[in-house]
Each structure stands twice: as structure tokens, then as C-alpha cells.
Amino acid sequence: MSPFTLSRTMTALLACSALSLAACSKPADDSAKSTAASPAMSAEAKPTTADVDAFLARAEKELLAAGLESGRAAWIAQNFITEDTEALNAAAGEKVTALGVKFATEAATFNEVQVSADQRRKLDKLRLGLTLAAPADAAKNKELAELSAELDGMYGKGEFNDKALADVFRAKIDAGYKGDALGVTELGLMLGNLEISAEDKLKAWKGWHTISPTMRPKYQRMVEIANEGAKELGFADTGAMWRAKYDMPADDFAKELDRLWGQVKPLYDSLHCHVRTKLNAHYGDSVVAKDKPIPAHLLGNMWAQEWGSIYDLVKPEGMDSGINLDKALRAKFGEPKPAGEPTPKDIMSTAEGKMVKQAETFFTSLGFEPLPDTFWKRSLFLKPNDRNAVCHASAWDLDNKDDLRIKMCIQVNAEDFVTIHHELGHNFYQRAYKAQPLFYLEGANDGFHEAIGDTIALSTGPGYLKNLGLIEQEPDASKDVGLLMQKALDSVGFLPFGLLIDQWRWQVFSGQIKPEDYNKGWWALRTKYQGIAPAEGERGEEFFDAGAKYHVPGNTPYTRYFLARILQFQFHRDLCKAAGYEGPLHRCSIYGNKVAGEKLIKMLETGSSKPWQEALAMVSGKGEMDATAILDYFAPLKAYLDEQNKGQQCGW
Numbered sequence: 001m002s003p004f005t006l007s008r009t010m011t012a013l014l015a016c017s018a019l020s021l022a023a024c025s026k027p028a029d030d031s032a033k034s035t036a037a038s039p040a041m042s043a044e045a046k047p048t049t050a051d052v053d054a055f056l057a058r059a060e061k062e063l064l065a066a067g068l069e070s071g072r073a074a075w076i077a078q079n080f081i082t083e084d085t086e087a088l089n090a091a092a093g094e095k096v097t098a099l100g101v102k103f104a105t106e107a108a109t110f111n112e113v114q115v116s117a118d119q120r121r122k123l124d125k126l127r128l129g130l131t132l133a134a135p136a137d138a139a140k141n142k143e144l145a146e147l148s149a150e151l152d153g154m155y156g157k158g159e160f161n162d163k164a165l166a167d168v169f170r171a172k173i174d175a176g177y178k179g180d181a182l183g184v185t186e187l188g189l190m191l192g193n194l195e196i197s198a199e200d201k202l203k204a205w206k207g208w209h210t211i212s213p214t215m216r217p218k219y220q221r222m223v224e225i226a227n228e229g230a231k232e233l234g235f236a237d238t239g240a241m242w243r244a245k246y247d248m249p250a251d252d253f254a255k256e257l258d259r260l261w262g263q264v265k266p267l268y269d270s271l272h273c274h275v276r277t278k279l280n281a282h283y284g285d286s287v288v289a290k291d292k293p294i295p296a297h298l299l300g301n302m303w304a305q306e307w308g309s310i311y312d313l314v315k316p317e318g319m320d321s322g323i324n325l326d327k328a329l330r331a332k333f334g335e336p337k338p339a340g341e342p343t344p345k346d347i348m349s350t351a352e353g354k355m356v357k358q359a360e361t362f363f364t365s366l367g368f369e370p371l372p373d374t375f376w377k378r379s380l381f382l383k384p385n386d387r388n389a390v391c392h393a394s395a396w397d398l399d400n401k402d403d404l405r406i407k408m409c410i411q412v413n414a415e416d417f418v419t420i421h422h423e424l425g426h427n428f429y430q431r432a433y434k435a436q437p438l439f440y441l442e443g444a445n446d447g448f449h450e451a452i453g454d455t456i457a458l459s460t461g462p463g464y465l466k467n468l469g470l471i472e473q474e475p476d477a478s479k480d481v482g483l484l485m486q487k488a489l490d491s492v493g494f495l496p497f498g499l500l501i502d503q504w505r506w507q508v509f510s511g512q513i514k515p516e517d518y519n520k521g522w523w524a525l526r527t528k529y530q531g532i533a534p535a536e537g538e539r540g541e542e543f544f545d546a547g548a549k550y551h552v553p554g555n556t557p558y559t560r561y562f563l564a565r566i567l568q569f570q571f572h573r574d575l576c577k578a579a580g581y582e583g584p585l586h587r588c589s590i591y592g593n594k595v596a597g598e599k600l601i602k603m604l605e606t607g608s609s610k611p612w613q614e615a616l617a618m619v620s621g622k623g624e625m626d627a628t629a630i631l632d633y634f635a636p637l638k639a640y641l642d643e644q645n646k647g648q649q650c651g652w
């Protein structure tokens with residue numbers, strides 16, 4: 001799941017909350033109506049449509065200016081990591097955040113003014129842009145900011161100090177690792193290493209979950225204050241405010257998620273059953289029971305959200321991909337730049353630069369214009385030798401026009417080749433909607449941006465590789481189940497986790513899950529949706545296990561990732577249909593098809609100016625998300641799983 005960086009102007013709009021979704025032209029439900037008169041409404045002269053126009057013009061002007069400054073500061077801070085650049089970035093970000101809060105609050109004063117649909121949409125973009133709405137009370141505003149920063153910092157500083165476990169890490173993973181303090185990266189690698197015992201995996205899992213109990217009282221207080229702020233903006237609670245961003249009534253959106261999950265649950269259940277059977281065979285009945293939830297520490301990931309690390313344990317015999325793409329990439333593009341050598345002036349002379357250029361041709365083959373020259377001059381493709389930089393892959397739009405960039409320390413391997421296509425998907429989306437007003441410079445909903453990058457990635461399979469000359473012929477169809485299993489462990493395995501994070505938070509915000517039941521509610525949802533559980537029975541309320549996942553203390557809404565997984569397969573199926581493809585969906589590539597490209601481009605150009613249902617219909621022909629595309633894509637795997645699961649006791 002490669003995240004990207006939005007333009008800092010839009011980040012300002014969203015108060016540094018990453019992606020936002022379009023709001024309805026009317027309040028999402030009755031709870032979205034303000035229960036108290038706003039300052040503007042209490043005045044003798046009520047605001048007019050002219051006042052709305054003036055306010056929106058002022059907001060757009062100030063946010064554009066602040067966003068450009070903040071975007072440049074962020075780019076420098078991530079490419080030249082020093083205390084000074086971090087301080088400058090923090091100052092610019094603070095300014096942007098303050099503007100976001102200011103304009104969200106002002107936008108709420110126009111709740112009762114009769115305005116056009118476009119004006120209402122822009123006002124709602126501002127009003128709903130906040131992730132956490134601060135109350136008007138200055139002291140509580142300050143307290144909320146401090147709590148948010150503290151929780152974020154507590155996660156970032158988290159580590160588990162254990163010499164015996166660190167020795168295991170050195171013996172099995174990294175002999176050069178210094179010290180005994182293990183962070184989430186190291187502990188996660190231990191969970192994904194099949195040579196490490198179940199006992200040590202459990203110790204690593206429990207160790208990371210020691211970082212979060214002290215977050216609990218701070219999180220509870222943060223929820224209380226944020227709910228006050230949401231009510232001042234006209235919502236029942238913060239969860240209702242989050243759900244109101246989806247161009248439909250908040251309660252209807254929750255039902256929509258349940259419908260989508262119902263469509264894919266049979267596939268997930270089959271995968272869960274097969275994986276549990278293989279884990280039981282490997283670890284034995286005493287560790288993995290054949291009829292109970294899977295212990296949370298055995299799926300190769302700290303949160304059991306993606307299972308790709310255990311592929312070798314569950315893969316079909318004799319059905320691996322048969323493609324050594326790493327070797328093929330080096331043969332076509334050249335060897336990686338040797339470590340320690342300076343970055344060449346001509347980035348296109350490197351294998352890494354050629355990989356990016358090749359990925360660009362995917363988009364131009366669909367009808368997109370080539371990337372601007374500045375992209376090649378200003379992007380970061382190679383890990384610098386003379387400074388520290390953030391290597392995590394991301395896509396940037398600095399000026400909401402043509403200053404597009406990616407930032408990643410490219411390795412000449414198959415994983416990064418796919419990641420480059422994904423990141424460029426963000427860049428081409430950003431440029432496609434550049435003609436839209438500031439308020440609409442984002443995806444149609446917050447699942448769209450990630451989905452577009454992943455849609456392109458779905459077309460980089462064997463057919464595409466053959467077109468590029470990276471392989472001489474596509475692997476035999478007998479290999480497909482292995483390829484699909486590998487992908488499903490991450491894509492399908494992720495779906496229930498992508499859903500339940502916000503299910504838990506919405507229930508916390510509404511009071512359905514009370515503070516004294518935070519952990520009980522967390523594990524009830526994880527067992528219900530994922531079919532996993534703690535290895536040693538119930539985890540009591542002395543723990544705060546939700547806080548061990550960054551997005552909870554970091555206050556990052558998570559439903560977007562569930563939506564992105566659904567939408568990418570739907571887009572893929574619809575674009576393949578537009579391209580005239582009639583074979584197995586998992587073998588389709590839209591590379592070179594202008595008809596599919598035209599449909600995609602038209603949708604991307606709308607940004608979030610239309611409800612996401614209208615944008616979706618431009619590609620799908622209907623304005624409804626449809627998870628059956630996932631079933632179509634993984635159909636051969638489902639048949640294989642059902643055969644393997646005969647005689648097994650599935651479910652939990």
C-alpha cells in the first residue's frame with residue numbers, strides 16, 4: 001500500500017488529514033444540522049450568497065499561497081533531513097493547519113444559507129476537511145492539539161527492549177543490528193520470518209503491544225474534545241462527521257460498507273480456512289486449532305492485515321510464478337547504480353531512471369500527455385549519498401499545475417517496478433484535475449487516488465511484461481493459482497482489517513463502545529471480521545491494543561484503504577471490458593488501449609467536483625461500487641481453495 005503526498009494546498013484544506021471525500025450538497029442526515037446558532041446566524045444581518053462567494057474566494061487565495069509554501073518546505077524536509085528543515089516544515093505545516101481550522105469553522109457559519117449546489121459542495125469541503133474538529137474554546141483547542149501530537153509521538157517512539165529477542169533478530173535476520181531495543185520494523189520482520197519460532201513470534205507481538213496502554217487515557221480525552229468540536233460543526237459525533245464525506249447519508253454509507261463486505265466475505269472465508277489449515281499443519285494443534293480464530297501473531301504481519309510473508313507456507317505446490325523479473329529488469333535496463341557513487345547528472349542514463357521512463361510509457365500508451373521536463377529534473381529516484389532523505393515512495397504535486405514529482409530510492413527489482421507505476425498513477429491523476437478549483441483538487445472520494453495507482457499496477461502482469469520484452473512468453477495458465485494466491489494473501493487478506501479500524505472508531509466516537517470496553521470492543525471486531533484472536537485468550541482492559549496500529553493514535557481515517565481495494569478491481573474489470581478484452585480478468589492489461597484510456601482520463605479530470613457516484617459511472621456505467629470484480633479476478637483461486645478445503649471445518 002504505497003501512500004502518496006497530496007499537494008500541501010489540499011492538505012491545508014483537509015487540515016493535514018491526507019485524503020478527504022466530497023460531502024453531500026445537503027446535510028448528510030439530521031444530525032448534521034447545527035443545534036446552535038452560529039456567530040454569523042446570530043447577527044441581525046444573516047449571511048448572503050454574495051458573502052459566501054467572497055468567503056470562498058478569500059479561502060482559496062489564502063490556501064493556495066500557504067499550500068505552495070508548505071509543499072516546498074515538506075519536500076525539502078524529506079529530501080534534506082536536518083533539524084532546521086524539520087523546523088521549517090513544522091512551521092509551514094502549522095500555518096496550513098491553522099488555516100484549515102479557521103476556514104472549516106467559518107464555513108460552518110453558512111450552514112443555513114440557501115446557496116447553489118456548487119457553493120454548498122465547496123463549503124462542505126472546508127467544513128468536512130478536518131479529521132478532528134477542535135471546539136471554539138481556546139483551551140480545549142490547545143489541549144486537542146497537544147493530545148494529538150503526544151499520541152503521535154508516543155507511537156513514533158515505541159520500542160520493545162529485550163536482549164534475548166534482539167539476539168534472535170540478529171541470528172535470523174540482521175547480524176549487524178546494534179542494541180536490544182526493537183521497533184515495529186524489526187518486530188514485524190520477525191513475525192514474517194518463517195524460521196522464527198511461534199514462541200518468539202508471540203513474544204515479538206506482545207512486545208510491540210506494550211507501547212500503547214499509556215495512550216489510553218489520552219485517547220479517551222481526545223475523543224471527548226473532538227466530539228465537542230464535531231457537534232459545534234453540526235454533527236452528532238466525530239464518526240458521523242467522517243461518514244458525512246461520502247456523498248450519501250452517513251448511515252447509508254455504513255450500510256454500503258456492509259454490503260461490499262458481504263460480497264467478498266465468501267472468498268475471504270475460503271482463504272482463511274486454507275491458511276489456517278496450513279498453519280495448523282506447520283505449528284500443530286496446540287498452537288493453531290482447526291476450528292478457532294487464527295492466533296494474531298502467526299500471519300506474518302504485526303496486525304495480521306496482509307499475509308504475503310507466509311506465502312511459502314501456504315502456496316500451491318508447483319504453481320509459483322516462474323518469472324525472475326529482477327534478473328529481466330537488469331538485463332533490459334542495466335545494473336543498479338553502485339552504492340557510494342554520486343548521482344549522475346543525466347538521471348536517464350541509470351537503470352532506475354529508465355524504469356521510471358518505461359512506466360511513463362504505460363500512461364502515454366493510454367493517451368495521457370508525457371510528464372513535464374521538471375518531473376525528471378526535480379524528482380528523487382536514487383538514495384542520496386551525501387545526506388539523509390525519506391526513501392518511502394510517494395507522489396507529489398507542488399503547485400497544483402505541472403510541478404509533479406515522485407520521491408523514492410528505487411531498487412532495480414520487480415517490487416519497485418510495480419511501485420513506480422502505482423506512484424505515477426497518482427501524478428497523472430493530480431495533473432488530470434489541475435483545471436479544477438482548489439476545492440476539487442483531489443480524488444472523487446478518498447479511496448479513488450490509491451485505487452487508480454493500484455488499477456494500473458493490476459495491468460503490469462505477464463501480458464504487459466511480454467509486450468515490453470521482459471519475458472519471452474507468458475507463463476502457462478497452470479501457474480496462475482500461485483500468482484493469485486500470492487496476491488490474495490495481501491489484497492483479500494487485507495479487506496476485513498481495512499473495514500474494522502473505522503468500525504471500532506465510529507463506535508468509540510458514538511459511545512457504543514465505552515472507554516472501559518475499548519479493548520473488548522477492539523477484539524470483538526477483529527474476531528468478527530478477520531477471524532483472528534490473541535494467542536493467550538482475552539486481552540483485558542489494562543491493554544489498549546488499537547493504539548498499536550499507527551492510524552489510531554495518528555488519527556488517520558482508514559476506510560479509504562478498504563474502498564481503494566474494492567475500487568481498483570472494479571476499475572480494472574470495467575477498463576478491460578472497454579478495451580475489448582475477453583479472457584481471464586487476472587491476465588488483462590489495458591496497456592496501449594486508447595479507448596480504455598479515454599474513459600479513465602475523463603473520470604480523472606473531474607477531481608472531486610462531482611459526487612463520486614457520478615465519477616465512478618464515467619468508467620463503470622453505474623454509480624455503485626461493486627466488489628464482485630474481486631471474485632471475478634480471483635475466480636481460479638476460489639475454485640482451488642474450495643477444493644483444498646473439502647473436509648475441513650471452516651469458519652470460527
